[in-house]
Amino acid sequence: MTDILGGTLLDPESGKAGLYDLRIRDGIITEIAEGGKLPAAEADVIDATGRIVTAGLVDPHVHFRDPGFTHKEDILTGAEAAKRGGYTSVVMMGNTSPHPDNLETLRYMIEKGAQTGIRVYACANVTMGMEGKELTDLEALAAAGAVLFTDDGLPVTDAGIMREACKRAQALGKMISLHEEDPAFVKESGVNAGAVAKELGLSGASREAEYSMVERDIAIVRETGCAIDVQHVSCKESVELIREAKKEGLPVHAEATPHHFTMTEDAVRQYGTLAKVNPPIRTKEDRAAIIEGLKDGTIDMIATDHAPHAAEEKALPFVKAPSGMTGLENAFSLGLRELVRPGHLTLTELLRLMSTNPARIVGIPGGYVREGAEADLLIFDPDTERVADRGLSRSSNTPFTGQRMPGVVHTVICKGKTVYENV
Numbered sequence: 001m002t003d004i005l006g007g008t009l010l011d012p013e014s015g016k017a018g019l020y021d022l023r024i025r026d027g028i029i030t031e032i033a034e035g036g037k038l039p040a041a042e043a044d045v046i047d048a049t050g051r052i053v054t055a056g057l058v059d060p061h062v063h064f065r066d067p068g069f070t071h072k073e074d075i076l077t078g079a080e081a082a083k084r085g086g087y088t089s090v091v092m093m094g095n096t097s098p099h100p101d102n103l104e105t106l107r108y109m110i111e112k113g114a115q116t117g118i119r120v121y122a123c124a125n126v127t128m129g130m131e132g133k134e135l136t137d138l139e140a141l142a143a144a145g146a147v148l149f150t151d152d153g154l155p156v157t158d159a160g161i162m163r164e165a166c167k168r169a170q171a172l173g174k175m176i177s178l179h180e181e182d183p184a185f186v187k188e189s190g191v192n193a194g195a196v197a198k199e200l201g202l203s204g205a206s207r208e209a210e211y212s213m214v215e216r217d218i219a220i221v222r223e224t225g226c227a228i229d230v231q232h233v234s235c236k237e238s239v240e241l242i243r244e245a246k247k248e249g250l251p252v253h254a255e256a257t258p259h260h261f262t263m264t265e266d267a268v269r270q271y272g273t274l275a276k277v278n279p280p281i282r283t284k285e286d287r288a289a290i291i292e293g294l295k296d297g298t299i300d301m302i303a304t305d306h307a308p309h310a311a312e313e314k315a316l317p318f319v320k321a322p323s324g325m326t327g328l329e330n331a332f333s334l335g336l337r338e339l340v341r342p343g344h345l346t347l348t349e350l351l352r353l354m355s356t357n358p359a360r361i362v363g364i365p366g367g368y369v370r371e372g373a374e375a376d377l378l379i380f381d382p383d384t385e386r387v388a389d390r391g392l393s394r395s396s397n398t399p400f401t402g403q404r405m406p407g408v409v410h411t412v413i414c415k416g417k418t419v420y421e422n423v
């Protein structure tokens with residue numbers, strides 16, 4: 001039995017806030033009592049005085065590179081980075097080798113995920129080998145535990161394949177997460193087709209690449225009723241299309257990454273390949289539109305797109321270096337720094353975007369603090385500043401290392417067990 005005493009509870013789902021003590025028994029929150037009023041009992045005590053007690057964070061989009069690319073990350077090291085970032089649940093993408101387009105690989109990912117102490121979920125691919133040609137056995141993969149379908153890393157370019165996938169996913173009640181970037185509009189990936197690309201002598205990846213596919217897929221949702229998630233939204237046109245789709249009542253969801261709501265294409269000039277991500281970080285106006293989308297609910301999730309790469313890979317020339325940055329350990333702090341401190345969002349709204357919404361949209365537990373629920377909790381201090389360090393991920397490809405960050409994660413509890421403590 002564990003008692004968490006003296007903290008300020010903030011339940012992102014209900015908005016309940018105030019001084020409350022919590023009792024956890026057999027992994028379940030059995031009591032939430034006004035501060036100081038929990039009946040005495042023999043229990044381990046976590047002193048949360050001066051700290052906030054909330055739901056563990058939920059990331060619908062991480063790359064743990066396992067199987068196949070474990071020199072970058074594996075499921076165990078990825079989970080350690082997640083815990084340190086305050087996460088109790090993550091969904092792994094499937095651009096691994098082999099891909100989770102078959103039951104054996106999917107089961108490997110789920111079983112290894114179960115060894116981490118947190119909830120590590122696996123997606124299954126939409127198409128075999130992520131080649132965009134032949135659909136996987138969506139039904140069997142869903143039955144084996146895939147929480148959603150995605151070919152993330154690549155778009156599903158064939159509209160006919162996408163339409164068929166949506167019909168089958170809809171029948172299963174599963175969502176399809178989409179990396180929307182039509183290669184026809186991408187000359188070189190990872191840099192916005194704009195001023196900075198020009199300085200590098202490149203054409204870059206244009207905004208049309210994203211919003212043309214978002215437009216197509218909203219039309220497919222309208223026809224099939226299948227829920228989709230537009231991953232890592234990067235431009236203002238996409239935000240507007242998603243806003244209109246939501247007004248129509250379509251099941252269209254969207255993610256923003258911390259790098260897209262924090263930086264502009266100037267980051268590529270400043271940080272080189274460390275700021276090379278797909279889709280690229282774009283302009284001031286795009287960043288403002290993403291923040292606006294987070295404020296008005298158009299973008300309903302914050303996802304890290306945690307994408308580890310080895311230092312020697314990121315040291316390659318810009319065009320040859322792989323795209324992506326690590327993100328799990330700084331995401332929450334960037335939310336505090338870029339969204340809460342400037343007054344765009346309240347702390348509760350940020351937490352909802354990072355826990356309640358992704359859990360509900362993916363269809364997994366989490367994102368709430370209530371009696372009778374499993375105890376997936378994060379205890380943190382929002383005001384203390386820290387300097388972003390190398391982190392626990394096997395890779396450390398992020399431009400944020402060395403920057404001042406508000407927010408320190410103190411304790412992470414998953415299913416009632418303490419899985420991370422900042423000592």
Ligand SMILES: [Zn+2]
Nearest residue numbers: 152153179231
């Ligand atoms: Zn992606």
